[in-house]
Amino acid sequence: MNNTTVLNTFRFIVLVFFQVTVFNNIHFFGYVTPYPYILFILLYPLNTNRHLFLIFSFLLGLILDTFNNSGGVHTTACLTLAFVRENLLKMSFGYSYEFHMMRITDKISSELVTYVVTSVLIHHTILIGLEVFNFNFILEILLRVVTSSIFSILLIFLIIGLIKSPRK
Structure with missing residues (x-):
């Protein structure tokens, strides 16, 4: 097993563990x-098999x-995000997104x-929309999407800051 496989397996296990035990x-x-x-999903390497990434x-x-x-609902949201990730990378980083993905945790940038x-x-939006799945509660859906997104974004950047590679 190479270094990337070990890192991704560790990342998978740790994120699932903390999501199930703490964040849920x-x-x-x-x-x-x-x-x-x-x-x-956001940090998964680009140079791997796309089918394996979707699996x-x-x-x-599913877990x-x-x-x-x-x-x-989690499976649907994860698969959708994995499917559109390459387009999101192109939108955010431009067509040289492969170069930026290798250094994604080096610095916080606007991209x-x-x-x-x-x-x-x-x-x-997909997760909470499918969870509630009733247009009578559209304000609740929007409120939950916005507030949960803000908190998740803050946690993601905190985690990225913690795993950021040290400056050389």
Whole structure:
């Protein structure tokens, strides 16, 4: 096993563990639940097999659906995010996104902020929209999407700051 495989396996296990044990139990004001586990999808290396990436994203969502008894909403949101990730990278970083992905955790840039915010909003909109799935509660859906997204984005940047490679 190479270094990247070990790192991604460790990242997968740690993010799932903390999502299930800690973050799923946080419900500020009944609306805010952070979902930083999507950091696995956001930071997954680009130079790997796309089908394998989609399978890992499916497994990530399936594991969380199993622990949350949520009927597939995490799986759908994870697969959607994994499917559109390349387009989000092109939108955020331009066509040289492969170069930027190798250094994504080196510094916080406007491109990284755009990538993370857009990804989190897409994921949370699908997740919470399918979870509530009633247009009579559109204001509740919007409130939960916005508040959970803000909290998740803050946690993701905190985690990125903690795993940032030291300056040379």
